[in-house]
Amino acid sequence: MRQNKYLTIYKELTDRIKSGEVKPGEVLPSENDLTIQFDTSRETIRKALNLLSQNGFIQKIKGKGSVVIDVQKMSFPISGLVSFKEVSKNLQMESVITRVHDFGLIKPDDFLTQQLDATSSDEVWKVTRSREINGVNIILDKDYFLKKYVPTLTKEICEGSIYEFLENQLNLNISFAKKEIVVEDCTDEDRKHLDLEGFSHIVVVKNYVYLENTSLFQYTESRHRLDKFRFIDFARRSV
Amino acid sequence: MRQNKYLTIYKELTDRIKSGEVKPGEVLPSENDLTIQFDTSRETIRKALNLLSQNGFIQKIKGKGSVVIDVQKMSFPISGLVSFKEVSKNLQMESVITRVHDFGLIKPDDFLTQQLDATSSDEVWKVTRSREINGVNIILDKDYFLKKYVPTLTKEICEGSIYEFLENQLNLNISFAKKEIVVEDCTDEDRKHLDLEGFSHIVVVKNYVYLENTSLFQYTESRHRLDKFRFIDFARRSV
DNA sequence: AAGTGGTCTAGACCACATC
DNA sequence: ATGTGGTCTAGACCACTTG
Incomplete structure (x- = not known):
């Protein structure tokens, strides 16, 4: 079963950001690069990137790439459904x-x-x-x-x-x-x-x-x- | 230029909900129906439906359909970026x-x-x-x-x-x-x-x-x- | 069994930024 | 001119719900 590939990619990318492997202000690899890295299609990569964007990890800029947002300044969002x-x-x-x-x-x-x-x-x-x-x-x-x-x-x-x-x-x-x-x-x-x-x-x-x-x-x-x-x-x- | 087709569909569907054409608890037409109604592909329909879901208009249920959420109880969300x-x-x-x-x-x-x-x-x-x-x-x-x-x-x-x-x-x-x-x-x-x-x-x-x-x-x-x-x-x- | 949404693919064309 | 993300397509297989 090859399910939730985009969630796996999402977690991997958030890990890279949280660990500091990719720093705020820097860009993630391009969508085409990521399709190769994760051996998948571009739409699946884009699904993962959209999740990153929605949750405040990256800002996508047309023609440039996916810029990592400064999570320090963001602190920890207490939004969403939290108990x-x-x-x-x-x-x-x-x-x-x-x-x-x-x-x-x-x-x-x-x-x-x-x-x-x-x-x-x-x-x-x-x-x-x-x-x-x-x-x-x-x-x-x-x-x-x-x-x-x-x-x-x-x-x-x-x-x-x-x-x-x-x-x-x-x-x-x-x-x-x-x-x-x-x-x-x-x-x-x-x-x-x-x-x-x-x-x-x-x-x-x-x-x-x-x-x-x-x-x-x-x-x-x-x-x-x-x-x-x-x-x-x-x-x-x-x- | 046939751009932002999914946004057009999103607006059309929100209009149907706001006007009461589709009532809370009812389901929207299935994704396959909508592809025919709007003469487009299923992924484009899904893009529009995901927007509706994110903004609290519908809840998608596997095997059943897109159920309209009671917006009355939701009042007006003041969230998001508002001036x-x-x-x-x-x-x-x-x-x-x-x-x-x-x-x-x-x-x-x-x-x-x-x-x-x-x-x-x-x-x-x-x-x-x-x-x-x-x-x-x-x-x-x-x-x-x-x-x-x-x-x-x-x-x-x-x-x-x-x-x-x-x-x-x-x-x-x-x-x-x-x-x-x-x-x-x-x-x-x-x-x-x-x-x-x-x-x-x-x-x-x-x-x-x-x-x-x-x-x-x-x-x-x-x-x-x-x-x-x-x-x-x-x-x-x-x- | 039939219909629904969830995921995934491999391609295409576009607008934008950079060199 | 090249590379980037944004949109769109037509198809596929899956899991789930309902009859």
């Missing part, structure tokens, strides 16, 4: 403690019914967790999963990575999400679980997560203390 | 007044030199503008452009759309940007130009904008009153 576990991989050397405060099956109220496109007969997993980073509680995650898509869930799983469980154990294919960032007044729940140090407002990231079959299966509110919040995005000019 | 003018197109029926408070050429200080990758010999256009929306001053935009890429600029241009000027008059090709969102303490400048109503913090969107040739030419800080800030993003699972 907290993925974000925390970037928080190297920082100690993170996850605490589960609330876990169980509930009947959705009006708000949740609307957020999750649910019906009154649906059941919903509710999980409330706080994240202590370097000794300070700064993030409160409130997750809601539709039970019809997530039949089983335990408190133990919630103490680790829910996404790992959903993808590897339940084989759910998470496909896309809508993210909304706003600032709200702190709630009593925020004050109870977080070290707010007098902040009266909190950054709220609302996430609507969809499966491959376009069904909405999760709504999440990730509530961050103002001074610890940071969102980074790489964006290309849209058509 | 204020583009954002304000979505603020229909709302009155917007732009005021230029500061305009001129400056020598970059240490902070700007670092943000713009500039040298001490570079000159920088500095533009400070406030946005009054529905009678309230809620956004303060601080723009910095490297003069070597933007030779001319006037206060009058800044009262309208700088981006329109850059793209249509100067023919600058804006290509990609890095966006960073954080919350900071309000400055005296914020208090001077905005109606802060006692808010002590402010949402700051920092934008590093790059040209097609990968040179950084603009740094912008867009400072939004907490309660009026909203950021929406559509994200696909990254590889």
Whole structure:
């Protein structure tokens, strides 16, 4: 099976960039060169290069080549579909403690019914967790999963990575999400679980997560203390 | 010249979705059908469909088809490379007044030199503008452009759309940007130009904008009153 | 079995940048 | 004139979904 050749090429090229084998400002080999190097067709090479471009590794310039973008200045994009576990991989050397405060099956109220496109007969997993980073509680995650898509869930799983469980154990294919960032007044729940140090407002990231079959299966509110919040995005000019 | 056939197809298909000709949950015609409809090859159709997918219009499902995503729930993504003018197109029926408070050429200080990758010999256009929306001053935009890429600029241009000027008059090709969102303490400048109503913090969107040739030419800080800030993003699972 | 999207190929012509 | 990326074609085989 000769599948996903373009993904293999994508990974190889990102490795070359990350390792510094090709430095920012320099160009990758031409598409024709790459077809020879990887023994493939040009369209397959272009598929891999387009991925590099979309993810901010290169800028393609007509007549010149694929210029490597300075990733230093880019820092680590926290965009895309990220779970907290993925974000925390970037928080190297920082100690993170996850605490589960609330876990169980509930009947959705009006708000949740609307957020999750649910019906009154649906059941919903509710999980409330706080994240202590370097000794300070700064993030409160409130997750809601539709039970019809997530039949089983335990408190133990919630103490680790829910996404790992959903993808590897339940084989759910998470496909896309809508993210909304706003600032709200702190709630009593925020004050109870977080070290707010007098902040009266909190950054709220609302996430609507969809499966491959376009069904909405999760709504999440990730509530961050103002001074610890940071969102980074790489964006290309849209058509 | 038969160029950009796939863009034409993309626009035609988005029109069909926006007009409600194809409704959320329904599928587009199959790729083979579309090749016939548009008298083209399948790869060209797929190029158009991939654009639709990236921009959150459809979800492609193997064996089934291209399902239209509910754009209602998606609202208007403010992601991508947007200037204020583009954002304000979505603020229909709302009155917007732009005021230029500061305009001129400056020598970059240490902070700007670092943000713009500039040298001490570079000159920088500095533009400070406030946005009054529905009678309230809620956004303060601080723009910095490297003069070597933007030779001319006037206060009058800044009262309208700088981006329109850059793209249509100067023919600058804006290509990609890095966006960073954080919350900071309000400055005296914020208090001077905005109606802060006692808010002590402010949402700051920092934008590093790059040209097609990968040179950084603009740094912008867009400072939004907490309660009026909203950021929406559509994200696909990254590889 | 038939239809769908996912991947891949080997060619072609074009517009752009460089020498 | 040469090399680069951008677009387009006509075909092929595969994996998946549905009848």
